[in-house]
Amino acid sequence: MLDWLKAPVASVQDFFVLTGRTFRNILRRPHYVDDIILQMDIIGVGSLGIATITGFFAGAVMALEMSKALATYGQINKTGTLVSLTLVRELGPVLTALMLAGRNASGIASELGSMKVTEQIDAMRALGTDPDQKLVKPRLLATSAMLPLLTVISDFIGMCGGWIIAQLFLGIPSKLYWSSAWQALSWPDDVIFGLLKPLVFAVVISMVGCFYGLRTTGGTQGVGRATTQAVVMATITIFLLDLMMTKIFVSLGGVQ
């Protein structure tokens, strides 16, 4: 009766087996440093443009929307506070992760999927290389290193976007905007949490991309399917984990 559950449960199990194996491999040799640096360039530097654009518009729109609500209570000077809090705690990590899920989880899944259907993964194993070490580990480490950095940049550019709106349309003095934005953040909670989220999302993006790529079957059609599945699954998981982490953060008293 529950036969339909077998496949998804087996998939989840396979995902955790792959993730566990990759984490175990982190300290194991060989490390393929060149591949890690190459992936950092592709994933990190390559996503810089999309991360900054997303951050800028998120900050600008937040400033516009929130200023309207704050004006009702005569608190328009608190715009910087709201922009910085929402960006650092929520929008920065989530939007940057979603951009990377669209750009990199799909890229990883299609690259590994193409290698799988053309037997390059088998060839790699036949020629003495562990694909987990050579392909999965560099992508996990590179994404884990680059996503928190991209998030910090995105947060800052978002605050700049809010500042431009504050200057152009709201008449909030620069000093007031930046001081309220800065003072809104509590050390170390916001900084740690603002970096912990992207780190968790990085694991999700890289591992989901690798997982769907490595289990691709059925030629070029299968590559397309794996790519779509990777983006959808990474996006859903990011939202789910974001909710869970925010709940934990709130329960721990991190939100004041």
Added chain:
Amino acid sequence: MTAAGGQPVLRFEQVTVQFDAGPVLDRVSFEAFEGESRVIFGAAGSGKTVLLKTALGLIQPDSGRVFAFGQDLTRMSEREMFEIRSRIGMLFQESALFDSLTIEENVAYPLLNQRSIRCPAADVHRRVQQALEFVELGGTLEKFPSELSGGMRRRAAIARAVVTEPPLILYDSPTAGLDPITAHTIIALLIKERDLSHTTTLVVTNRYQDGNLIANFRYNSEQGRLDRIENGARQSTKTIFMVMREGRLVFEGDQDRLERSTDPYICKFVKQRES
């Protein structure tokens, strides 16, 4: 089917491999001895590729045992298998060259990555050049696989399979999708490698002509061409034919037995020669 002496290079004992749709190898047993050539025929989906991948340890059987060089692959971890794999060359059906690497880097890959090979860095370029000249692709070092034709890619993949001079080489459909002239060139290379290096060879193919060439021709190193083996000498080339059907090994024997077979399925492969 016993060899003149020694243990088999490759042994399958009642090997069964199951996929979701059912068994793709069904209690397959055979032994391949040193210097022997085995030509494997079978319709699409009969389990030929799975057999080669199982021989290399890329697929683990659900039951039965696989021995390569006397070691049981079914009891080994992936890491332990790397040493065994360094002694087995494999040509994949789609060549499986790495897209992002040049031909030189592709051919150098096993020399640089198989830890048991321990090829000095200074020696890598020379051996790669040698392997590429063996397949007559000496001028393609800097090219990427996408810049080569299908036949050239297949030859580059042969160079990658033989560069470490493995004693056992598995060829998965080396002539599939190639024109007759290129297909003949590929089989000639395969015979050349077999006769110069005295390797044990397993060849999966759908073309009877390929098996016929492997069984009846040998490489003349002095003249640099293939010579027909004279009558009575065929036995010395030790070519065994195997026919797979729906995962089962339905025939194993020499060319004379194969040609005498009255089984309609087996006859289909032999009759290709007449058509």
